Amino acid sequence: GAVVSQHPSRVICKSGTSVKIECRSLDFQATTMFWYRQFPKQSLMLMATSNEGSKATYEQGVEKDKFLINHASLTLSTLTVTSAHPEDSSFYICSARKTSNTIYFGEGSWLTVV
Amino acid sequence: DQQVKQNSPSLSVQEGRISILNCDYTNSMFDYFLWYKKYPAEGPTFLISISSIKDKNEDGRFTVFLNKSAKHLSLHIVPSQPGDSAVYFCAASAKGGADGLTFGKGTHLIIQP
Numbered sequence: 001g002a003v004v005s006q007h008p009s010r011v012i013c014k015s016g017t018s019v020k021i022e023c024r025s026l027d028f029q030a031t032t033m034f035w036y037r038q039f040p041k042q043s044l045m046l047m048a049t050s051n052e053g054s055k056a057t058y059e060q061g062v063e064k065d066k067f068l069i070n071h072a073s074l075t076l077s078t079l080t081v082t083s084a085h086p087e088d089s090s091f092y093i094c095s096a097r098k099t100s101n102t103i104y105f106g107e108g109s110w111l112t113v114v
Numbered sequence: 115d116q117q118v119k120q121n122s123p124s125l126s127v128q129e130g131r132i133s134i135l136n137c138d139y140t141n142s143m144f145d146y147f148l149w150y151k152k153y154p155a156e157g158p159t160f161l162i163s164i165s166s167i168k169d170k171n172e173d174g175r176f177t178v179f180l181n182k183s184a185k186h187l188s189l190h191i192v193p194s195q196p197g198d199s200a201v202y203f204c205a206a207s208a209k210g211g212a213d214g215l216t217f218g219k220g221t222h223l224i225i226q227p
Binding site for chain 2: 004006034036041042043044045046049059093095102103104105106107108110
């Protein structure tokens with residue numbers, strides 16, 4: 001079946017640095033990918049919609065200059081957390097849309113900012 | 115304001131019995147609903163979905179029921195198996211699933227032997 005891969009699965013970075021998370025659709029082309037964030041004991045919250053070849057659409061309250069999203073190809077979207085702070089520590093997960101209503105999720109990436 | 119609500123944080127069911135997980139939504143624009151299963155430190159795995167034009171969808175042991183007038187959906191798992199123990203998320207989308215998903219907070223299902 002379809003697979004969406006995220007890398008890295010876990011990352012620790014120092015406060016003030018930037019960290020990049022990759023999301024790849026391994027066996028299908030995804031014109032649209034989504035980025036979510038989950039804080040402990042909370043639901044997955046949509047951060048942004050990433051469309052190949054165009055700017056991402058951010059949800060209300062998500063800082064686009066802090067969470068840079070690039071969808072340079074039909075199989076890769078990246079999320080860069082810039083100038084990371086401890087409050088950015090969270091579980092970040094992407095999903096990729098294969099068809100109009102078939103969406104596959106990556107394994108997620110744990111970010112810890114120290 | 116939470117648009118997708120799963121009011122039971124946890125549910126314990128005996129192996130072999132039916133598990134019923136409930137989900138309510140408030141946004142009348144939602145027209146596509148999904149259930150995901152999630153193990154700790156892993157991404158959600160798609161289970162089953164339903165479009166608002168249907169009121170029932172069945173796939174093996176999993177059946178999803180949709181009551182549009184009540185803005186309520188439920189996932190039935192029968193018979194429940196130990197491997198079903200996980201957190202189950204209800205998710206909804208407008209525009210037939212073309213938009214990102216709005217998730218509930220999840221229900222932790224525990225299958226007891």
